[in-house]
Amino acid sequence: MEYARLGRSSLRISRLGFGAMGIGNPGWRKWVLEEDAARPILRAAVEAGINFVDTCDFYSAGASETVLGNVLWDYASRDEIVLATKLGNPMGTHPNARGYSRKHIFSAVDASLKRLKTDYVDLLQTHIWQPDTDLEELVVAFDDLVKSGKVRYVGATTMPAWAFVQCVNLAKQMGRTPFVSMQCEYNVCHREAERELIPFCRAYDIALVPFSPLARGFLCADRRDARNATARHDSDDYTLKHYHRPGDFAALECVAKIAAKRGVEPSQVALAWALAQPGIISPIFGATQVEHVASAVAALDLKLDEEELRALAGTYETRPLGAKSH
Template structure:
């Protein structure tokens, strides 16, 4: 695998990130410890070093499995990203949310489960719409200064809040957010409206979760196979089916799997993107790793763009209208005056 810098940092991470949400067998599904170890071995042997987990994945079992694995492997080889925010116990009213109190408690417990002295990348998991952004950023910066966290990142948060945060961090001399984790795939392109342009502006790497749309883009549902997605899910609506059919057609042209086509599309969008590929079987990670050798032709890329395109809404669509020349202030204002 090749390595990429994560956002505006010097941190080198593999071009694919291994998602470990399925490490553990709670809730009746997932990989046991032995299988999880084998998955990480396979990923590392291929050059992968970027692991994604969270304090709540499998009730903390995901972090525990990674922690046990790291005891017998080179800790400094791996870049471990985890998250805080979501409720991981019911002992007190501050066991969830973005507050400094929950951040500090959650990080200390993650460090114990991971059996490590530091977390490479700490994500705010989801915006709570309660905690002031300056409280979040000061807490993250303090953890970095203490050496318990190396880099700060953010997930599932409105673009305007992230932009406010990075601007504030730059002004105050605090550590800036270097990565943005959001759902992004051929069937979920709405981050292109605000989130991805914002990430590009701040030099943040996007780490798409569910880049295969929960398995839909693998084509397995078209083949009648069963999965964890309910039939009424929007991921299985007419639009998603139409997109998946094009993905499957292109996969047949290239002689690769549909998953490879869908994953490669997320890696070819003109911004820094490292998709998170989950696995609960060794065969799944082996298959996903093959995407690094896949190349889409411009024609194939255009087909995928067309079948999956979305309405960017205002002001995105307005900027695209004929006659609106954002690179010509005079022409733009003439147009506005005539309206």
């Protein structure tokens, strides 16, 4: 396994992050794995040297964190793992059970710590963006959690570039804990972050730990072929809405062509592309089989040449302003 620094911090994380959205309760999403099925996958990830594990309180309404708390510490010491979680999505029906008020941030972290069976998280991140957020309140609350010892580092997810810039600047101006990472959607088919967000993060040495490097599984196989159908693809309306454009299929075909030429899996080509992009520290992948972990780790050794990178880049179809995607 390879490791890299999390932005300007001295913390080192694996060059692949394990995403735990697919672990929790199948009642939330039918493709999600319960604890017994998740156990060998988490063990394989730890044994492969993956130390960066990312989850969220919203995944399976907290069950993802619960499974991690029940399983992860059987295979690794707390000190070995860089554990990341997120908050912001609804965790109840009342108006303060979501968003980035000081009230909800503190309550959400305390609840996550109980589920994860730990007294701190290494990286706390915002989740879905809330346009009416008071950014100063968010920055101060995150800083106070670091000072309390419940959080080590803070970052953001799927936040507009202007808002993230403001958070970074507010933290600096007020002498508060800096944001060390950005978790944005990024893959061969989805490169909107290259417009502003990624250049900003690279300029300020903020770690990019993107999610969906495989485009929610779209880049793994041609789902138009019924033999390649999966429970996730068939039930994930986001994928159907945002990864079925002509350019997306062109990217898929290019990925498949390179994979066939190299004798590797399409998922490995997609991961290798993400790993080769400037500023990308640790793409976060999901796994629902032990074999998925081994495949992802093998992608670290796949180095795409310039011709292959140009061919993949040439398939990109930009999304219009105001497109309803991350």
